[in-house]
Amino acid sequence: MSDQKFSFSGSFQKAKEYIDTQVELLKLKTIARMGRVIGTLVLDATKLLLTLIVVFFLSLALGFFLGELLGSNALGFLLTGAIFFVILLIIRAFEPKLEAKFMDLTIRRVLGKWQEDEEFFEETQQSKDTYEGANTFEGQNTQSDNKTT
Template identity: 35%
Template sequence: MENFAEKTFSGLKNDISTYVETRLELMKLNTYERVAKTMAVFSYGIVLVLLAFFAILFLFLALGFFLGEILNSVALGFLLVVGMYLLLFGLILLFREKISARVTNEIITAMMSKDEKEDEETTDPAGDITGGTETGA
């Protein structure tokens, strides 16, 4: 009888240690996935910012030349463009907290997001699908 109990507890110990190791591996993989998603969002954001920067740069260059022709002074045209840049810079400084909060929220959303499949396949340790009802005798 004691030998049977030892085997049972030994098997239970092995099962628990295997379960804990598997859960730790799953948490590690989930962390890797979230970091990868965050880096993807960050990289995408950098690409968009660079494209927007160059678009705005060339737009303001064209505007500087256009205003220079209208005012018969290229220097005055570019001076007005610099004024617009300073105005844009001031607006960004004015709304820096809102911009920072939005960026932070986007990063948190990217880190906290889960696939829809993952939500559908969530199971409890007993193997029952969560949210289901148990039927018993």
């Protein structure tokens, strides 16, 4: 059995390596979380854009349809515009409640993605700890076997 001596330089080196590893881990976790949040925001923006395009074409179709019913395309589009104006007034009347609802929805969505990543990192850490614990246990058996011989 060999005696190992305590050295400050070795301890400082191990501490420095540990801190560097923790900083790198923090950077990687932040990048993963931000990537997930940005990905979600990009997908939501794409869905919003496609929804606006669909609404635009449905508005055109409604304008032409009402134009045929009323005998004038101008009246059809005027009525379509009036319908959107009424919808705008309704939204304006309920604006504070709708704003709070959308803020809550957005915050929940972003935090949900953030927590999913956190759970993934915790599971990864637990499996790593279990693996390291098994290796440590095996190492202790090897050391105790060495002592007996």
